[in-house]
Amino acid sequence: xxxxxxxxxxxxxxGVFFMVFPVVLAFITSTHDAVTVYREGLQFGFGxxxxxxxxxxxxxxxxxxxxxxxxxxxxxxxxxxxxxxxxKIVISMAAAYAIVYFRFxxxxxxxxxxxxxxxxxxxxxxxxxxxxxxxxxxVNTYAGLIVPLIASATGTFFFRQFFMSVPDELxxxxxxxxxxxWKFFIDILVPLSKTMIAAxxxxxxxxxxxxxxxxTLITTDEGFFTLVRGIKQILQVWVGAQIPDYDQAMxxxxxxMIPPVLIVVIFQSWFIKGLVESDK
Amino acid sequence: xxPHFPCDGRCAGSAPHICHLHVRGDTMxxxxxxxxxxxxxxxxxxxxxxxxxFLWPAAEAVRSSFYLEDPFGFSSTFVGFDNFxxxxxxxxYARVAxxxxxxxxxxxxxxxxxxxxxxxxxxxxxxxxxTYKTLLMWVYAVAPPVAGLIGILLFDQHVGPLVDFAALFGxxxxxxVNYFDTxxxxxxxxxxxxxxxxxxFFLSGLQGISRxxxxxxxxxxxxxxxxxxxxxxxxxxxxxFFLLIINVTYAFFDTFGIIDVVLKTEPGNNPVxxxxxxYLDGFRGNDLGGSSAQSVLLMLFVFILTxxxxxxIERRVHYS
Numbered sequence: 001x002x003x004x005x006x007x008x009x010x011x012x013x014x015g016v017f018f019m020v021f022p023v024v025l026a027f028i029t030s031t032h033d034a035v036t037v038y039r040e041g042l043q044f045g046f047g048x049x050x051x052x053x054x055x056x057x058x059x060x061x062x063x064x065x066x067x068x069x070x071x072x073x074x075x076x077x078x079x080x081x082x083x084x085x086x087x088k089i090v091i092s093m094a095a096a097y098a099i100v101y102f103r104f105x106x107x108x109x110x111x112x113x114x115x116x117x118x119x120x121x122x123x124x125x126x127x128x129x130x131x132x133x134x135x136x137x138x139v140n141t142y143a144g145l146i147v148p149l150i151a152s153a154t155g156t157f158f159f160r161q162f163f164m165s166v167p168d169e170l171x172x173x174x175x176x177x178x179x180x181x182w183k184f185f186i187d188i189l190v191p192l193s194k195t196m197i198a199a200x201x202x203x204x205x206x207x208x209x210x211x212x213x214x215x216t217l218i219t220t221d222e223g224f225f226t227l228v229r230g231i232k233q234i235l236q237v238w239v240g241a242q243i244p245d246y247d248q249a250m251x252x253x254x255x256x257m258i259p260p261v262l263i264v265v266i267f268q269s270w271f272i273k274g275l276v277e278s279d280k
Numbered sequence: 281x282x283p284h285f286p287c288d289g290r291c292a293g294s295a296p297h298i299c300h301l302h303v304r305g306d307t308m309x310x311x312x313x314x315x316x317x318x319x320x321x322x323x324x325x326x327x328x329x330x331x332x333x334f335l336w337p338a339a340e341a342v343r344s345s346f347y348l349e350d351p352f353g354f355s356s357t358f359v360g361f362d363n364f365x366x367x368x369x370x371x372x373y374a375r376v377a378x379x380x381x382x383x384x385x386x387x388x389x390x391x392x393x394x395x396x397x398x399x400x401x402x403x404x405x406x407x408x409x410x411t412y413k414t415l416l417m418w419v420y421a422v423a424p425p426v427a428g429l430i431g432i433l434l435f436d437q438h439v440g441p442l443v444d445f446a447a448l449f450g451x452x453x454x455x456x457v458n459y460f461d462t463x464x465x466x467x468x469x470x471x472x473x474x475x476x477x478x479x480x481f482f483l484s485g486l487q488g489i490s491r492x493x494x495x496x497x498x499x500x501x502x503x504x505x506x507x508x509x510x511x512x513x514x515x516x517x518x519x520x521f522f523l524l525i526i527n528v529t530y531a532f533f534d535t536f537g538i539i540d541v542v543l544k545t546e547p548g549n550n551p552v553x554x555x556x557x558x559y560l561d562g563f564r565g566n567d568l569g570g571s572s573a574q575s576v577l578l579m580l581f582v583f584i585l586t587x588x589x590x591x592x593i594e595r596r597v598h599y600s
Contacts, residue, residue, distance in 0.1 A: 005404075005405065008401045008404050008405050011397065011398070011401045012398065012416075015394070015401075016412065018472070019415065019416055019418075019472070019475065019476075022430050023419075023422075025433075025434065025441075037439055038438060041438075041444070042433070042434075042440070042441050091325045092326065094322040094323070094326065095322060098320075099319075100309060101313055102313050102314070102315060103313070103314055106320075107319070110327065113335075114327070116330075116334070116335075119583055119586055120582060121582070123533045123536060123555050123558070124555070124558070124578045125337045125341050126559060126575075127558070127563065127572065128338070128341045131340070132336055132337050132340070133333075136332075147329060148333040151329050151330055151333040152334075153326065164309070168311055171309070175311070210421075210422075210423035210426075211423075212536070213540075228423045228425055228426065231429055232425075234429065235429075235541060235544045235545055236545065238544060239544050246433065249429065257421065257422045257423070260422075261421040261422065263421070264417075264418060264420060264421040265414060265421075272417075272480055272484065275480060275481075276481060
């Protein structure tokens with residue numbers, strides 16, 4: 001029995017090594033001088049540069065991008081993450097409430113129209129979406145960055161299912177007490193959905209923060225770049241450079257993953273519950 | 281009475297009820313509000329976003345797939361199904377489709393298999409179980425292009441330790457130059473990025489198998505290996521099918537960032553997937569009609585995938 005356990009631990013430790021080691025190595029690289037890395041290959045011990053690369057990336061405009069520094073990109077990433085998550089939650093809760101709690105003639109039509117959006121990921125309709133956003137003059141705006149991403153109705157289905165599981169007696173009791181639809185929604189349903197909202201918030205924040213293709217197309221003005229979008233810039237410099245700035249590139253990679261990773265790790269149990277029960 | 285589990289797995293028919301999808305049997309609320317305008321007010325934001333940023337572009341994609349537009353966008357002519365026949369008969373498209381298929385199979389298989397192995401082990405160990413869980417799942421939050429960036433560092437021609445490691449076996453890895461090597465790097469990075477999701481689902485599936493079932497299986501079936509294949513594995517099958525769809529979708533659409541970074545945005549003769557080709561032809565090649573036709577073909581593919589998914593969900597409802 002004991003022997004078996006040791007075997008299990010070895011497999012798990014190998015798995016952990018596989019998952020964690022690349023990121024540790026990226027972090028180590030960010031503490032070395034790029035020239036040292038280029039001459040001697042990747043290092044396995046921490047370098048003498050400390051967190052200097054982070055300072056450069058965060059505060060100096062012109063490392064990779066000519067006009068913005070990492071702090072501006074961090075701000076944009078936060079706006080995208082929060083804007084997307086909050087927007088999605090508010091809009092999809094409202095829509096799910098209407099579908100579940102109201103009797104109206106167009107209900108099933110509305111449901112199926114919203115359902116259709118699950119069929120087509122943004123990547124598939126990327127070119128016409130871009131053209132429409134361009135025609136609406138929303139290129140290089142936060143709205144153009146965030147709103148089209150909300151079009152997929154995953155959140156609506158999540159809340160629909162949750163509302164379905166809320167016992168009918170609550171509504172009956174509320175109606176007897178004379179509560180109207182708005183009061184019922186704000187005073188009863190929203191507080192009841194707190195954990196669900198938290199779970200979906202985490203998933204949506206990570207999803208928004210990690211967007212790459214859409215921001216790449218929609219933001220050509222560097223003032224709107226997010227951290228993840230900034231990677232495209234790194235690559236262009238990487239290809240052209242004699243000695244690529246490995247340290248700064250990896251500092252960017254680490255910076256771009258810290259906020260979503262922290263949120264997922266800290267609120268792990270909510271996150272897992274939300275993920276498993278909702279599928280995005 | 282404890283449930284009986286013979287080793288041949290005959291009784292392993294009841295699956296744990298894990299509810300993954302939202303649209304289960306359309307039961308309605310018994311009590312509902314009646315209001316003429318309120319439901320529409322609540323639905324308005326969602327519906328208008330869907331109309332403007334989903335229905336309109338989707339319709340536009342279908343429309344332009346039947347037109348040939350000149351490169352400057354001044355005029356377009358109706359060409360019927362020409363864009364589709366051109367796409368489907370081009371040898372380049374066949375090559376990309378073939379690569380996408382192989383890529384999808386490899387990514388799906390390895391990320392599912394490794395995640396399942398890790399989940400089974402993590403479910404077994406009593407000590408440090410939650411630490412393992414955290415360490416194995418946090419990569420979920422890493423963006424695909426960030427994963428790609430770390431990947432190209434490890435596979436870098438000059439400094440990459442993985443290139444040095446491969447050289448020990450006489451394998452001269454050249455990412456971005458050699459077709460096979462580039463595909464290899466893409467698969468490894470994509471698998472790395474996808475393991476956490478599969479791990480989370482498998483682990484919660486395993487933890488959903490009740491203790492009494494496991495104890496019964498322990499008594500009836502002494503060999504751990506056989507017990508896994510005849511009892512645990514069939515019980516995990518619904519989770520597995522569901523994950524299969526999720527992983528195929530991932531390999532098709534969500535790997536865009538990884539591929540773009542591995543290719544350093546200059547594809548050349550390197551392997552790309554179908555979704556990447558839609559982007560490439562549309563934005564770099566200015567071939568609006570061809571790109572749209574490819575979009576429509578992908579729409580059909582996703583549509584079929586969704587139907588399969590719903591068939592599975594329907595079946596799952598009977599389990600519960």
